[in-house]
Amino acid sequence: MTVHARIGEVTERIVRRSADSRARYIERMEKQIEKGPRRAKMGCANLAHGFAACGPSDKAQLADDVVPNLGIITAYNDMLSAHQPYERFPDLIRAAAREVGAVAQVAGGVPAMCDGVTQGALGMEMSLFSRDVIAMAAAVGLSHDMFDAAVYLGVCDKIIPGLAIAAATFGHIPAVFIPGGPMTTGIGNDEKSKVRQLYAEGKVGRAELLASESAAYHGPGTCTFYGTANSNQMLMEIMGLHLPGSTFVNPNTPLRDALTREAAKRALAISAEGNAFTPIGRVLDEKAIVNGVVGLNATGGSTNHTMHLIAMAKAAGIKLTWDDFSDLSDVVPLIARVYPNGLADVNHFHAAGGMGFLIGALLDAGLLHEDVSTVWGTGLNGYRVEPKLNDDGSLRWVEATRTSHDDKVLRPASDPFQPTGGLKVLKGNLGRSVIKISAVKADRHVIEAPAKIFHSQEALQKAFKAGELDQDFVAVIRFQGPQANGMPELHKLTPPLGVLQDRGFKVALVTDGRMSGASGKVPAAIHVTPEAKDGGPIAKVREGDIIRLDANAGTLEVLVSDVEWAARTAVTEDLSDNEWGMGRELFASFRKVVGAAEDGASVFG
Missing domain, CATH: 3.50.30.80 (IlvD/EDD C-terminal domain-like)
Structure with missing residues (x-):
């Protein structure tokens, strides 16, 4: 289907506005691609430092420089529910890399703070700045120039934007973002909000409020309301940086683990040593950015992204403005109702059809650019699927539903909740x-x-x-x-x-x-x-x-x-x-x- 006239118009003006800065970005990226990783050219002492802690097999392979090396940038800490599941991911990724004859190393960690913990406290005044600290911390990890591809482990509010800024800055390195998944559903969002208001009115005490909050935020995974963290995850998939259908699979499940292993293998497949070289700087182009803004409007996503997407785009040489957001909002209908825009949470969204349905509905309406580069090696049509586990634990992808399983949560663009994104x-x-x-x-x-x-x-x-x-x-x-x-x-x-x-x-x-x-x-x-x-x-x-x-x-x-x-x-x-x-x-x-x-x-x- 032909893309909607307004989508095309806004994209073209972004291309024109960004012509000089994007050209400079592409030129720098291509020069880095020509150089390749420095690992093969390192002095012996430098390289010895780089693999000193590796096992004998990994060390031998890196010494011969015959296999790709995958860098892991992780936002793991075990205080944040969304990031606690990442504790296990490096072992899964290293094992997956070895299965395809490659090596994986944790290149570095980045800070990850929780706005839910710091709401109303002094620490919140460092929250927005943490995004740029995360970008710099990731850059330090990748600065060793040991890696042929990278995977980014992060979920929450400033973490994904910071990691995306770093990934764009290292645009010559192929990269896949690996989600951790949302926690299972707790008490209903409507009930949680009512208790908060009762507390504000002095009608219930701290004990009742804490019990309510603990029933909502109760286990490993992302908070289930549709705030910045889950808006981040939607963006990574609709912009082609996740594996299809992987965004809202719960943590610590066989499907989540299989997707993590497959993401590592895919990152290696799109490295220069693989057969589908795809540097992330080519994925993050003007069309991908517009697709992200469309997804944000269609789902009623986080207002924080009126800043984060601008900063992410800028890191890739693209000039995005608030007027672009507003003009796209005028023609993109709201087709998802997820709290705070409705009563459902992201698990209900996923069960109603999730990202596969959402992307398909927007493509059918001509509201997304299909002809984009993705880490999956397809255009966005390749994302109209959902992953399933075979009996032997391997993955397969099946066609996503074309009909919403719950029209109170997800609808086609022809029957939206409201005609504009909001x-x-x-x-x-x-x-x-x-x-x-x-x-x-x-x-x-x-x-x-x-x-x-x-x-x-x-x-x-x-x-x-x-x-x-x-x-x-x-x-x-x-x-x-x-x-x-x-x-x-x-x-x-x-x-x-x-x-x-x-x-x-x-x-x-x-x-x-x-x-x-x-x-x-x-x-x-x-x-x-x-x-x-x-x-x-x-x-x-x-x-x-x-x-x-x-x-x-x-x-x-x-x-x-x-x-x-x-x-x-x-x-x-x-x-x-x-x-x-x-x-x-x-x-x-x-x-x-x-x-x-x-x-x-x-x-x-």
């Missing part, structure tokens, strides 16, 4: 921001109310508990941008604002901070750019100003006269308390050089 850019005298409206009811898409100003989410929570917010208002939470304090997620605002909305008040949020993939039912203009620390217009808002957030028209305005607005000066804030504690001292240089949210909030320029 990611929109808002523009006006407050600057530019993004909003996700896929979970916001239509009668709340336009909010006009007086501003109530806070400089932390704790201040709003205090006012809520004191009963000072029982009214229509727009909460302006400023000095939360990357320069100010690392741009923490403000997810703790969701319960009190949700309570007030349920009480019948018109409420909305405007912030230069983040609200994450858990952005829910309250209209929220987030990532406001320029940020308050940079003298942005959000720092000129005064208590009681009437703010109009219009998601339908795509506007965000303070309703004061142009003369008065121009005459106002931006307020400043003493941010010295953001500069110390929990390691924040070490990130001072990041806060000084970080770019704007609209440019990916990156320290790499």
